[in-house]
Amino acid sequence: MRRGVAGLVLALLLAPVLALISSGPASAVDTLCLPGPDKACIAGTIRTDEGPLADVTLTVTDESGASQEVTTSESGKWNVQVDTEGKYVVKVDAESLPDDLDVKTGEVTVVTKFGVTKPALLTIRTADYSATTSKFDELVQSTVNGLRLGLLLALASVGLSLIYGTTGLSNFAHAEQVTLGGMLGYLLINQNGLGLWIGGLLVVVLCAFTGWFQDRVLWQPLRRRGLGLTQMMIVTIGLSLALQYVYQYTVGARTVRVLQDNPSVREFGPVTITNQSIVAMVISVIVLAGVGYALLRTRIGRATRAVSDNPALASASGIDTDRVIRLVWTVAMGLAGLSGLLYALVTNGIKWDSGLQILLLLFAAVTLGGLGTAFGALIGAIIIGLVVELSPVLGMPGDFKYATALLILILLLLVRPQGLLGKPQRVG
Structure with missing residues (x-):
């Protein structure tokens, strides 16, 4: 009897966290890409000191050489969904950038994992940008x-x-x-x-x-x-x-x-x-x-x-x-x-x-x-x-x-x- 009462108390105590275990698959929300048990996301924002950049083309290539393109939105945001874990190369198409911009880091490698959104940090700045920051x-x-x-x-x-x-x-x-x-x-x-x-x-x-x-x-x-x-x-x-x-x-x-x-x-x-x-x-x-x-x-x-x-x-x-x-x-x-x-x-x-x-x-x-x-x-x-x-x-x-x-x-x-x-x- 005491064991039954103790089990009931423990179950009620952990009820909110046990609800996590019984959760089903992800539902759609107001985002472009949500990771899940069998999919991952790569995301980033293309912006300069002056603000975000729209209509910039990026290419995401996996280890087999297959690639897909994505274009930034008005807020400079972009993300893609991938169905395989591993290394992906994210590259900026320099021709899609305005003429007064200089690509500092136009290509990065991202290692994806199911259920996780990985950021791709790309550095695109104006040609006269100074990398120094005051103390x-x-x-x-x-x-x-x-x-x-x-x-x-x-x-x-x-x-x-x-x-x-x-x-x-x-x-x-x-x-x-x-x-x-x-x-x-x-x-x-x-x-x-x-x-x-x-x-x-x-x-x-x-x-x-x-x-x-x-x-x-x-x-x-x-x-x-x-x-x-x-x-x-x-x-x-x-x-x-x-x-x-x-x-x-x-x-x-x-x-x-x-x-x-x-x-x-x-x-x-x-x-x-x-x-x-x-x-x-x-x-x-x-x-x-x-x-x-x-x-x-x-x-x-x-x-x-x-x-x-x-x-x-x-x-x-x-x-x-x-x-x-x-x-x-x-x-x-x-x-x-x-x-x-x-x-x-x-x-x-x-x-x-x-x-x-x-x-x-x-x-x-x-x-x-x-x-x-x-x-x-x-x-x-x-x-x-x-x-x-x-x-x-x-x-x-x-x-x-x-x-x-x-x-x-x-x-x-x-x-x-x-x-x-x-x-x-x-x-x-």
Whole structure:
């Protein structure tokens, strides 16, 4: 009987991610090419400093010598679908270019893989183009990229900090919830053809439900049984590993993205940014502002802060701590799912083990800002995002940029152990 109940609880807990396994073949969406189990895509954008180039002819040739031609659209975008994995040579027809353009890289080799869209990076610039970029321009561009990464991390780290503040639990499975948001976005939007806004809203609702369900059937019973925080932390590690292998079984080792279409690019002085990134940053700011307002100005927000400061006193004052904690779990998982959706939309994609890397950045942000403080997690996430993106520009090798963020964290904790906004009595 106990085994049957445990199996039912595990099945319900993993219901949203198990839905990934039963997904059918991809449905058509508003894109020119979508990869699948037996097809791959090659895509790119032909543009110069002045803007995109239309009606440019490209030839895509496979290893057997068979070729197909494609012409860029008004936005300079192009993509082709191929039915065989292997090497393809993408070449620009120089005669289709305007006379004042110079082909710097007119031919590239792309190795395709089923289920993945591979980019073909072709460099076509004006004849008087200068390849040098000032250090200031690089700093400005990296700062914008750092703010974007920081805002995406903040969505998840705020929820992680609220969970720690109200329960004292370090949730090692929180980053897997970020991955779940990206995976569900890929399933609902790419595979099943839902619109970005409708599919995104459904992703947030499903992820929020997993948070409510986790606390209802797992964490609340464990708390009432008096299970120690160390034991519960081990449970989160096991849940994290289980979710990782569910993702690996579902999508394999490949990287998935939400919407495979090539995003439009905008230029603001030295900054180049996609429209998707702009929308993601605006959404992040609005959501974070809403969470901050709720914590400061609403009754449930004040109750949440009271439980975070002193759960026993809050309970003695008539606050339903279980209700507050369940709401925190629900909101935190919804925010993490939104973070994963936007992460898979504006970055290079998300894969089954992305949570390992994201988790380090989340814990760094929460610890840097101050354990248990939502606003500290926000500030810490922005700092971590900026450090990660700016360190290569300042001379740090690109492979060490994440280590640089953790080094900054260590140095700060040596000076201020409680973090930027944390209280000394919370340490230990």
